[in-house]
Amino acid sequence: MSAPAHADLVVHGGTVVNAGGSGPATVVVSGGRIVAVQDPSLPLPPHERAIDATGSLVLPGGVDPHCHIGQRLGEYAALDDYESASIAALWGGTTTVIDFAIPDPGQRPIDAVTERRKLAEISRCDTALHGCVIDWDDTTPAQIAEMANTGVRTIKLFTTYKDVVMAGPDTVLEVLRTLHAQGGIAYVHAEANHVIEDAQALAVAAGEAAAGHMPRTRPELAEASAVSQVLATAEHVDAPVYFVHQTTAEAVDLVRAARRRGVRAYTETCPHYLYLDERTYSSEHPERFVCCPPLRAPETVAALRSRALVGDIDTLGSDHCCYSASQKTEHSHDVRVMPNGLPGVETRLAVTFTQLVVRGGMPVERFVGMFATNPARLNGLTGKGVVAAGHDADLVVVDPAARRSARTGDLHMATDYTPYEGEELAGWPSVVVSGGRVVLDADGFHDPGPVGRALEADAMPDHLIT
Numbered sequence: 001m002s003a004p005a006h007a008d009l010v011v012h013g014g015t016v017v018n019a020g021g022s023g024p025a026t027v028v029v030s031g032g033r034i035v036a037v038q039d040p041s042l043p044l045p046p047h048e049r050a051i052d053a054t055g056s057l058v059l060p061g062g063v064d065p066h067c068h069i070g071q072r073l074g075e076y077a078a079l080d081d082y083e084s085a086s087i088a089a090l091w092g093g094t095t096t097v098i099d100f101a102i103p104d105p106g107q108r109p110i111d112a113v114t115e116r117r118k119l120a121e122i123s124r125c126d127t128a129l130h131g132c133v134i135d136w137d138d139t140t141p142a143q144i145a146e147m148a149n150t151g152v153r154t155i156k157l158f159t160t161y162k163d164v165v166m167a168g169p170d171t172v173l174e175v176l177r178t179l180h181a182q183g184g185i186a187y188v189h190a191e192a193n194h195v196i197e198d199a200q201a202l203a204v205a206a207g208e209a210a211a212g213h214m215p216r217t218r219p220e221l222a223e224a225s226a227v228s229q230v231l232a233t234a235e236h237v238d239a240p241v242y243f244v245h246q247t248t249a250e251a252v253d254l255v256r257a258a259r260r261r262g263v264r265a266y267t268e269t270c271p272h273y274l275y276l277d278e279r280t281y282s283s284e285h286p287e288r289f290v291c292c293p294p295l296r297a298p299e300t301v302a303a304l305r306s307r308a309l310v311g312d313i314d315t316l317g318s319d320h321c322c323y324s325a326s327q328k329t330e331h332s333h334d335v336r337v338m339p340n341g342l343p344g345v346e347t348r349l350a351v352t353f354t355q356l357v358v359r360g361g362m363p364v365e366r367f368v369g370m371f372a373t374n375p376a377r378l379n380g381l382t383g384k385g386v387v388a389a390g391h392d393a394d395l396v397v398v399d400p401a402a403r404r405s406a407r408t409g410d411l412h413m414a415t416d417y418t419p420y421e422g423e424e425l426a427g428w429p430s431v432v433v434s435g436g437r438v439v440l441d442a443d444g445f446h447d448p449g450p451v452g453r454a455l456e457a458d459a460m461p462d463h464l465i466t
């Protein structure tokens with residue numbers, strides 16, 4: 001594709017970083033798309049606007065594969081909606097958010113998808129959805145086919161939260177098999193429910209069910225055990241599987257070993273499992289760090305990070321869930337009833353860029369793979385996650401030398417705390433371009449209005465990543 005006679009935007013002077021390589025280049029944008037990535041020595045085409053990215057990295061806009069936007073679960077409702085969540089995402093360099101359509105009790109999965117799509121109409125950035133199946137019945141195959149036809153080809157399965165969202169092993173097997181036939185992938189939250197229920201019961205009996213005791217209520221082995229079982233199922237039915245929020249090197253290694261046997265299995269981890277550890281549960285506000293699985297021991301975090309650094313982790317999902325400090329506090333005497341989850345859609349880039357690239361020395365190309373390219377691929381979002389002609393003009397400019405402390409008051413998520421308060425982080429975007437619009441620059445945020453598109457996932461090829 002050659003550059004048009006007249007461009008809407010040129011981003012010049014920076015180093016363009018893709019998962020497959022990086023180098024100095026000028027990005028030429030027209031009509032919301034990248035129309036050329038050209039040699040920096042070439043003259044700039046005529047343009048409406050130029051952004052000087054000298055000294056900075058130009059990354060593809062982030063694709064966050066794991067967000068819970070305005071999630072209702074039990075008596076708790078997360079405080080954000082698509083407007084506030086998408087604005088926070090854009091501030092943080094994420095231009096596509098993927099949310100979960102988790103059915104309410106008795107609701108059909110397909111109806112949960114339709115309802116979520118409606119909620120997403122106010123989004124400022126592009127959106128996509130994961131469906132969710134809890135119970136298998138005669139109507140489920142047709143619903144999965146219908147979801148796929150409307151561009152939802154990823155389905156979440158929980159192996160825990162019995163009587164709420166847990167899918168039994170038979171349902172997991174049927175969904176994996178049926179979804180694969182639709183070119184889709186199951187997204188699995190893998191923790192062994194019976195182990196967790198027992199660990200929780202023991203903690204309650206010992207009077208240790210408050211937020212500060214979170215780690216003992218969800219032991220590491222519960223994760224490894226469920227990952228093993230789901231991997232066996234995936235291998236048996238010859239279907240791909242994606243594990244959300246893996247927290248231990250043991251779980252990651254199980255996925256890698258399966259992959260070496262030819263199983264198409266993928267690992268996601270989250271910023272908080274790479275940056276924070278269980279010592280936060282001894283802090284003044286342990287409840288603010290309650291998430292599932294819990295933050296792990298420092299040795300576990302170090303081992304997980306080592307797996308990320310060598311490329312054994314495919315994606316970074318925020319697992320964003322926006323509760324306030326008071327919601328977290330209200331029932332913090334009992335981890336079984338308090339709301340789980342941490343706000344993080346806005347801090348995903350800064351936290352992981354700092355921890356992996358700046359401190360860990362990860363090649364920035366590998367980082368881009370985890371932050372944008374792989375989440376786009378593993379969700380069938382063609383056109384996302386790559387800075388190349390023909391792709392959507394979603395760009396993030398980052399000065400790798402810049403540092404700024406995380407402060408709740410500087411963030412835009414609909415909550416009143418951040419788990420990273422006071423942490424000095426790199427990787428904050430200086431410019432964000434979403435669908436060709438400059439939404440963040442030195443003058444601040446420019447709200448584009450409800451322009452986010454509901455993306456439809458394409459059928460995914462049998463071999464996504466080798």
Ligand SMILES: [Zn+2]
Binds near residue numbers: 066068319
């Ligand atoms: Zn989640």
